[in-house]
Amino acid sequence: MENDAILDNRRRLFLRNSLVAGAAALPLLGQAGNVLAADEGGDASTLPDSIRALKPVAHRVVPIGADERRQRLARAQQLMGEHGIDAVFIGAGTSLTYFTGMHWWNSERLTGVILPRSGEPVYVTPEFERGRTLEQIKLGNDVRGWQEDEDPYALVAQVLRGFGAATGTVGIEETVPFFRSKGIMDALPHATFVDAWPVTAGCRRIKSPAELALMRLANQTTLAVYEAVWKALAPGMTENDIAGLVALAYARTGLDGSADVNIGRYTASPHGSDAPQRLTEGTPVIFDGGCRADGYTSDITRTVVLGKAGDDIRRVFDIVLKAQTSALKAARPGVAMEALDAAARKVIVDAGYGPDYTYFSHRLGHGIGMDMHEWDYLVRGNKHLLEPGMTFSDEPGIYIPDKFGVRLEDILHITADGAELLTPQSPSIDHPFG
Structure with missing residues (x-):
């Protein structure tokens, strides 16, 4: 996902390119200064009607509450017991936010939390960051500070010894940089160190009702933004113009979001191209991106056409939609994750777009939650079983080199007895939003 600085850049690109997008686009977009004012809370009358x-x-947005964070700690401690882990170190990143509410960056200065198998978490942070740490944390209040001339790894080792892990087993969260992991291991030489993945993934991969509500809101917002921008498309727009409209549309909703946009033959690459692109009648456009609600992300892809779609695009769209539906129907608890990829891929290969990865060149989907890509993956060879509460992208595609591509993506939620999509499917290339 893109941060505020990138969103601001998107807006600047939109304003710059709208001035040179061509006479056909200017009446729709209005004067750049007026559009900026509308984006910043001024007169919205210059925005396209659909965006306004x-x-x-x-x-x-209903933020994750303190009770749920305590439930997460309890679940983590249960998993530590099951896997023989005495304590887990989590550094800056998504898992730190998930358990504690802290938003921190990874720098040379160590900040993190140590979750013990029993008891309260302990935070380790630079002493000058103590106040900001206490301000952010939503679970526990035990903060241990280290001064600039002190060894933070010695402090982490001291905390771990206090939890009885001096000769025990310590889990390191999987995204902790190697230099930091090595620092902790060197400071506690008699301990055994393991990947904390069974604990972090064991908690995060199953979404609670509160998490699902945030994801549903984010995905519904993304779909509404895409529809509004689709209705505002005009010949002559560039990919940056369209991405700028997406950013302006998200600004209207109050959620931060963005989209990668590709046009015409550049849609034949799953992740598009940085090459300059311009919209013409009958040209396909792919939007791919999302927004965040209290840290939970959406991820939706839509393929649309400005004007009338050709028969070749129409046929491919219908095959991809059928493939997405086939994966949805195959999804239920107890089914191997690879079976969903196989179900979608069979539809595409049977329709003549094979063999194997020839035209559907990527896996069917990825896990999603606070990170846009997280555990697990819907791909051949993954025999892990689906469980209620898991969420994935369901995003088959067909990509015809130098011509066009079609991808449809919605988020799949595994329910107690089947599966659902968090947003309605795109029913047709003529009516992509129903």
Whole structure:
């Protein structure tokens, strides 16, 4: 996902390119200065009607509460017991936010949390960051500070010894940089160190009702933004113009989001191209991106056409939609994750777009939650079984080199007895939003 600085850059690109997008686009986009004012809360009358009609949704965000964070700690401690782990170190990143509410960056200065198999977590942070750490944490209040001339790894080792892990087993969260892991291991030479993946993934891969509500809101917002931008498309727009419209549309909703946009033959690459692109009648456009609601992300892809779609695009769209539906129907608890990829891939290969990865060149999907890509993966060879509460992208595609591509992506939620998509499917290339 893109941060505020990148979103600001998207807006600047939109304003710059709207001035040179061509006479056909200018009447729709209005004067650049007026559009910027509308984006910043001024006169919205210069925005395209479909974007101006978007309503704020930020007030509907219900943040994760303290009770749920304590449940996460309890679940982590249960998993530590099952896997023989005495304590887990988590550094800056998504898992730190998941358990504690802290938002921190990875720098040369160590900040992290140590989760013990029993008892309260302990935070280790630079002493000058103590106040900001206490301000952010939503689980526990035991903060141990280290001064600039002190060894932070010695402090981590001291905390771990206090938890009885001096000769025990310590889990390191999987995204902790190697230099940091080595520092902890060197400071506690008689301990055994393991990957904390069974604990972190064991908690995060199963979404609670509160998490699902945030993901549903984010995905519904993304779909509404895409529809509004689709209705505002005009010949002559560049990919940056369209991405700028996406950013402006998200600004209307109050959620931060963005989309990668590709046009025409550049849609034949799953992740598009940086080459300059311009929209013409009958040209396919792929939007791929999302937004965040209290840290939970959406990820939706839509393939649309400005004007009338050709028969070749129409046929491919219908095959991809059938493949997405086939994966949805195959999904239920107890089914191997690879079976969903196989179900979608069979539809595409049977339709003549094979063999194997020839035209559907990537896996069917990835796990999603606080990170856009997280455990697990819907791919051949993954025999892990689906469980209720798991969430994945369901995103088959067909990519015809130098011509065009079609991809459809919605988020799949495994329910108690089947599966659902968090947003309605795109029913047709003529009516991509129903």
